Amino acid sequence: MRRILLFLLFITPAVLSHAITDPYICVNTDNTCIILHINEDNRLMFMHYGLKVGDTGQYTGYNSYRRIDYGTDPMAYPTRGGRFYNEPALSVKYSDNDVNTELEYISHTISDIRPGVTQTSIIMQDPKTSLEVRLVYISYSKEDVIVAHTEITNKGNKEVTLENYASSAINIKAGKYLLTHFHGAWASEMQLAQEVLTHGTKIIDNKMGVRTTHTENPSFLLSLDTENFNENHGEVIAGALAWSGNYKLAFQVDEFERLSILCGINPYNSTYPLRKGQTFTTPDMIWTFSSAGAGQASRNLHNWARNYGIYSKGKMAPTLLNSWEGAYFDFTTPVLTGMIDDAANMGLEMFVLDDGWFGTDFPRNSNQQGLGDWQLNTKKIPEGISYLADYAHHKGLKFGIWIEPEMVNPKSNLARKHPEWVVKSEGRQVTTTRNQWILDLCNPQVQDFVFNVFDETMKLAINKIDYIKWDCNRHVESLGSAYLKNQSEFYINYIQGLYSVLKRIREKYPNVIVQSCSSGGGRVDYGALGYFDEVWTSDNTEGLSRIFIQYGTNMIYPACTTGSHVSAVPSHQTNNVTPLKFRFDIAAAGRLGMELQPKAMTTEEYQFAQKAIASYRTYRDLVENGDLYRLISPYDGNHYALMYVSKDKNRAVVFAYCIKYQGRTKTPLVRMYGLDKNKSYKVTELNTTAPSFWGDTKTFSGEWLINQGMNPQLVKLYDSGIWYLQAE
Numbered sequence: 001m002r003r004i005l006l007f008l009l010f011i012t013p014a015v016l017s018h019a020i021t022d023p024y025i026c027v028n029t030d031n032t033c034i035i036l037h038i039n040e041d042n043r044l045m046f047m048h049y050g051l052k053v054g055d056t057g058q059y060t061g062y063n064s065y066r067r068i069d070y071g072t073d074p075m076a077y078p079t080r081g082g083r084f085y086n087e088p089a090l091s092v093k094y095s096d097n098d099v100n101t102e103l104e105y106i107s108h109t110i111s112d113i114r115p116g117v118t119q120t121s122i123i124m125q126d127p128k129t130s131l132e133v134r135l136v137y138i139s140y141s142k143e144d145v146i147v148a149h150t151e152i153t154n155k156g157n158k159e160v161t162l163e164n165y166a167s168s169a170i171n172i173k174a175g176k177y178l179l180t181h182f183h184g185a186w187a188s189e190m191q192l193a194q195e196v197l198t199h200g201t202k203i204i205d206n207k208m209g210v211r212t213t214h215t216e217n218p219s220f221l222l223s224l225d226t227e228n229f230n231e232n233h234g235e236v237i238a239g240a241l242a243w244s245g246n247y248k249l250a251f252q253v254d255e256f257e258r259l260s261i262l263c264g265i266n267p268y269n270s271t272y273p274l275r276k277g278q279t280f281t282t283p284d285m286i287w288t289f290s291s292a293g294a295g296q297a298s299r300n301l302h303n304w305a306r307n308y309g310i311y312s313k314g315k316m317a318p319t320l321l322n323s324w325e326g327a328y329f330d331f332t333t334p335v336l337t338g339m340i341d342d343a344a345n346m347g348l349e350m351f352v353l354d355d356g357w358f359g360t361d362f363p364r365n366s367n368q369q370g371l372g373d374w375q376l377n378t379k380k381i382p383e384g385i386s387y388l389a390d391y392a393h394h395k396g397l398k399f400g401i402w403i404e405p406e407m408v409n410p411k412s413n414l415a416r417k418h419p420e421w422v423v424k425s426e427g428r429q430v431t432t433t434r435n436q437w438i439l440d441l442c443n444p445q446v447q448d449f450v451f452n453v454f455d456e457t458m459k460l461a462i463n464k465i466d467y468i469k470w471d472c473n474r475h476v477e478s479l480g481s482a483y484l485k486n487q488s489e490f491y492i493n494y495i496q497g498l499y500s501v502l503k504r505i506r507e508k509y510p511n512v513i514v515q516s517c518s519s520g521g522g523r524v525d526y527g528a529l530g531y532f533d534e535v536w537t538s539d540n541t542e543g544l545s546r547i548f549i550q551y552g553t554n555m556i557y558p559a560c561t562t563g564s565h566v567s568a569v570p571s572h573q574t575n576n577v578t579p580l581k582f583r584f585d586i587a588a589a590g591r592l593g594m595e596l597q598p599k600a601m602t603t604e605e606y607q608f609a610q611k612a613i614a615s616y617r618t619y620r621d622l623v624e625n626g627d628l629y630r631l632i633s634p635y636d637g638n639h640y641a642l643m644y645v646s647k648d649k650n651r652a653v654v655f656a657y658c659i660k661y662q663g664r665t666k667t668p669l670v671r672m673y674g675l676d677k678n679k680s681y682k683v684t685e686l687n688t689t690a691p692s693f694w695g696d697t698k699t700f701s702g703e704w705l706i707n708q709g710m711n712p713q714l715v716k717l718y719d720s721g722i723w724y725l726q727a728e
């Protein structure tokens with residue numbers, strides 16, 4: 001018997017260890033854990049998410065003191081049914097009209113996927129209907145990140161209907177819950193919204209279908225036991241859903257002051273039929289827990305993203321000049337080669353040809369027509385894309401080009417040829433946004449078309465296109481797919497269709513850099529970033545607006561993903577006029593680029609740009625890979641400051657800005673929390689002839705810079721500075 005037990009222990013350690021002794025399942029990272037409990041009724045309950053609690057044996061005899069005849073304690077994956085009455089993660093309608101699901105634990109396995117990455121997979125089943133649910137938690141030890149998803153399989157004999165099918169649920173108890181989330185609109189994305197949760201359910205969601213992050217981002221931070229957001233202290237949970245379609249994050253504070261968080265695809269018009277034998281896999285939900293404030297929560301997400309979550313694995317795109325705000329649709333070859341000359345002279349590394357290069361019968365000379373007809377407009381560029389790419393390469397630049405393959409203008413050959421590919425409901429008006437319709441990516445023929453747009457564009461200059469800017473300039477309205485029988489599958493199938501096209505593209509073009517643009521800010525999520533190298537953070541390139549947009553975006557997504565360009569003044573988006581230095585100093589806190597006509601710059605501006613670009617190249621590895629510390633919040637008043645620190649804390653770059661005039665003697669206090677207190681650092685202000693800190697080029701201890709801090713004389717509106725710190 002003992003030998004058999006030992007054998008079983010060898011082949012299925014986790015399953016057996018539970019069967020014999022241990023009713024607890026621990027999903028561990030280096031510092032945190034989720035603890036689940038298989039109770040006496042074989043239900044999987046949620047015990048803990050936070051710092052490690054030690055030996056789970058200590059839970060023996062645990063009593064929640066909850067009435068046993070009234071509802072249930074928190075479940076790991078709450079379902080509609082039985083005694084459960086709160087917001088469910090899963091609700092299913094069965095063919096006999098039963099609407100209850102009651103999952104019982106069946107088994108679990110724990111396996112190492114690669115060093116530092118462990119997968120815990122738990123199978124549960126509804127005994128009456130045989131619906132099977134597999135909860136999968138992948139834990140990333142070093143990053144303190146747990147990525148969860150759910151697989152729902154219909155093991156019964158009849159089709160069932162999924163009504164809610166969240167990716168992941170957690171349940172915690174704290175004295176207070178301060179929720180930070182990111183609302184916005186086109187050209188003002190990722191603005192901070194903060195509120196202390198009260199009883200009831202707070203929902204953050206989106207129903208726009210295909211570009212869902214202008215108005216709200218599927219991510220949040222939750223500070224526990226406090227009403228105050230703190231960068232460096234306190235417990236914080238952060239989460240981000242990896243899905244580019246409709247999503248829903250629900251935060252319910254219940255009658256016991258417990259907070260349940262459910263995250264996943266938005267059930268809005270998305271009941272999903274699950275045929276016999278079919279499995280539905282939800283998107284990933286990325287969780288992290290920090291006991292050292294919001295800053296550490298962001299850094300955990302950034303570390304995970306750079307190691308696993310972004311297609312580029314954290315490699316930042318080159319500095320670039322984009323043609324859009326400098327030329328819009330109005331260019332010919334000499335305009336573009338002139339821009340390439342200037343990009344090279346200024347020290348940039350890539351030229352990106354934006355919208356306007358295609359369309360023959362309906363030339364794309366404005367946003368009124370041409371989308372869908374991806375043939376070169378030879379009137380504008382008779383020499384061909386290959387010529388431009390060669391021109392750029394000979395100047396030492398990479399070459400990129402813009403596409404928007406999911407869209408079609410009514411005025412195009414494509415719209416005439418394939419009206420059935422357009423998202424619309426027969427007999428109703430088809431709405432246009434920016435004069436365009438959206439193609440139905442649920443349809444495999446459209447998926448092939450979209451793949452081919454990318455492929456054919458790449459073939460316009462074989463092996464010479466280094467970067468594609470993938471745009472998506474409208475959301476879904478007038479929903480309807482001629483291809484689908486069941487319109488409630490649209491939102492899911494569209495995004496799955498998009499991902500499957502992107503997967504094919506990545507198989508064929510693993511090394512081309514691809515930007516997720518979507519009107520700037522419209523597809524900023526970890527679902528998209530699994531295929532894209534970076535995002536176009538916002539169409540708003542104006543410096544002051546960018547402070548807030550980048551501050552919010554980089555709370556969840558690392559700076560290496562966020563394209564940020566210097567553009568002309570008055571700003572085309574806000575009319576605001578800011579100094580060139582201010583614009584450079586904020587763009588340099590992300591992936592730096594320019595988006596203007598260099599020929600319109602003065603000699604002085606041009607020379608400043610050359611210096612700013614050269615100095616960026618000396619510290620950009622810190623922007624790319626360094627740890628972000630937010631030093632002063634732009635929401636706290638007059639200044640904004642942040643720093644990136646190398647992992648060994650030997651080098652750092654600090655950025656600070658005056659964003660509101662208060663008084664000529666009111667200097668900011670920039671405490672450099674990311675430094676090592678035991679090292680000494682030489683502080684040098686970059687890219688200026690008039691340093692704003694009295695200690696310029698002096699050496700200070702880390703202890704001094706952290707606890708006393710620097711007080712640069714940034715007192716006038718739009719004063720700004722960048723400091724390079726080198727340990728000595």
Ligand code: GLA
Binds near residue numbers: 517519520
């Ligand atoms: C969108 C993008 C811009 C630009 C235009 C081109 O608005 O966000 O950057 O590419 O489309 O039409």
